[in-house]
Amino acid sequence: MNISLPKENLASCEHYSDAQPTVIASIAKLLKDGFENPEKVSGSCQFEFFDHQNTVWLLSVCFDKNRLELSTEKLENIDSKIRMPIPIAEKIVSNIECVDYRDPEIIGQMEMLGNLNIVNHLAKSLVKPLKTTQATFLDATTIYWDAYAMTSIPYFDSPTEMEILEKIEKKQPFIIKNASMNIPFKKYSLEKLKNAYGNVLLRVRSVKEKETVAEFVEKMTRSKSQNVSKIIEGHTKVYTEGCLLPPQMIDDFLPHYFSKHDFSAPQIWLGSVPTDVPASSLHRDPLDGFLYQIMGRKKVVLFSPDQAQYLYPMKSYNNYQPCWVKYESPNLNDFPLFKNAKPIEVVLHPGEILVQPAGWFHSVYCLDSPTFSISYFLNSATGVHLEDVEG
Numbered sequence: 001m002n003i004s005l006p007k008e009n010l011a012s013c014e015h016y017s018d019a020q021p022t023v024i025a026s027i028a029k030l031l032k033d034g035f036e037n038p039e040k041v042s043g044s045c046q047f048e049f050f051d052h053q054n055t056v057w058l059l060s061v062c063f064d065k066n067r068l069e070l071s072t073e074k075l076e077n078i079d080s081k082i083r084m085p086i087p088i089a090e091k092i093v094s095n096i097e098c099v100d101y102r103d104p105e106i107i108g109q110m111e112m113l114g115n116l117n118i119v120n121h122l123a124k125s126l127v128k129p130l131k132t133t134q135a136t137f138l139d140a141t142t143i144y145w146d147a148y149a150m151t152s153i154p155y156f157d158s159p160t161e162m163e164i165l166e167k168i169e170k171k172q173p174f175i176i177k178n179a180s181m182n183i184p185f186k187k188y189s190l191e192k193l194k195n196a197y198g199n200v201l202l203r204v205r206s207v208k209e210k211e212t213v214a215e216f217v218e219k220m221t222r223s224k225s226q227n228v229s230k231i232i233e234g235h236t237k238v239y240t241e242g243c244l245l246p247p248q249m250i251d252d253f254l255p256h257y258f259s260k261h262d263f264s265a266p267q268i269w270l271g272s273v274p275t276d277v278p279a280s281s282l283h284r285d286p287l288d289g290f291l292y293q294i295m296g297r298k299k300v301v302l303f304s305p306d307q308a309q310y311l312y313p314m315k316s317y318n319n320y321q322p323c324w325v326k327y328e329s330p331n332l333n334d335f336p337l338f339k340n341a342k343p344i345e346v347v348l349h350p351g352e353i354l355v356q357p358a359g360w361f362h363s364v365y366c367l368d369s370p371t372f373s374i375s376y377f378l379n380s381a382t383g384v385h386l387e388d389v390e391g
């Protein structure tokens with residue numbers, strides 16, 4: 001859309017009055033520092049911050065291909081609105097290096113209205129990486145020549161923990177076949193999922209939107225004829241988008257490797273996504289990841305860490321680093337170096353676990369509907385190392 005704003009509305013964010021909560025200036029600075037716009041999107045968004053007495057402060061944002069403008073004035077004809085209590089804004093700013101907007105305590109108190117693409121675009125600026133994450137990515141892109149030379153992903157039948165860790169140390173991804181699990185994946189179905197965990201709270205999507213496992217499964221069943229053109233990344237896909245695996249399900253869905261305390265909180269990827277829409281768009285993670293496939297097949301497209309130079313990773317990120325370029329529909333005018341990138345495609349079948357060392361880029365597509373996967377990372381804080389495992 002075209003933005004036409006009166007000039008007086010575009011006051012710099014440095015002009016806040018003393019009465020304004022300082023967190024709003026922090027949010028404005030994060031937006032200014034982290035904003036990128038290589039796709040040349042235009043739009044506007046009004047942040048509304050409110051306290052317990054319902055006093056409201058505004059931060060209005062307008063951007064187009066060349067500029068980002070911030071103001072504390074109310075704008076007319078905005079594309080989108082984000083409302084949140086001041087304590088939630090403070091929580092976001094104080095945890096900016098690890099905030100996860102899917103966290104029910106955060107998204108459960110936020111309200112997002114209007115064009116959600118614009119909301120998503122701005123949310124990409126409101127994160128910052130830890131120094132250790134930056135160091136992990138830098139390390140992964142420099143010395144692992146055998147990993148960078150890989151042209152396919154090997155399979156390992158029932159590897160030992162030692163063999164798993166050896167591959168991870170060399171930054172070489174692989175697929176585990178015949179992993180020992182509690183859940184017999186060959187016989188798994190939506191009906192079994194619903195019967196076993198139907199009343200369990202699955203996810204919180206906003207202040208007004210909460211879903212149990214049974215409600216989500218029913219939504220999946222209803223959405224079979226969903227119009228692909230209406231799917232917006234992160235919002236209207238009938239897909240759990242990696243929300244946390246409910247605690248009641250964790251023991252059933254972890255493989256018999258290591259201890260559950262060695263893994264970060266598992267995430268659930270359940271839903272129906274058309275094959276040409278990414279279930280997870282291109283990104284890299286700073287921890288060693290396991291993706292356990294339970295129902296349906298998934299195509300995973302991997303790029304070795306040294307391919308970063310061709311993939312346009314975003315400047316702002318925290319728990320994972322998304323890329324601007326889309327593997328499934330690359331815009332070579334905006335991202336010309338992508339033509340040099342070398343993808344490795346694999347198809348993950350039920351019962352298989354894809355292990356990806358930190359720093360490998362990946363984009364994920366659902367080949368079947370429904371699809372059901374669990375992912376988890378080896379926890380760096382309590383990290384398992386070769387010397388801790390008996391061969």
Ligand SMILES: [Fe+2]
Nearest residue numbers: 284285289362
């Ligand atoms: Fe990932």
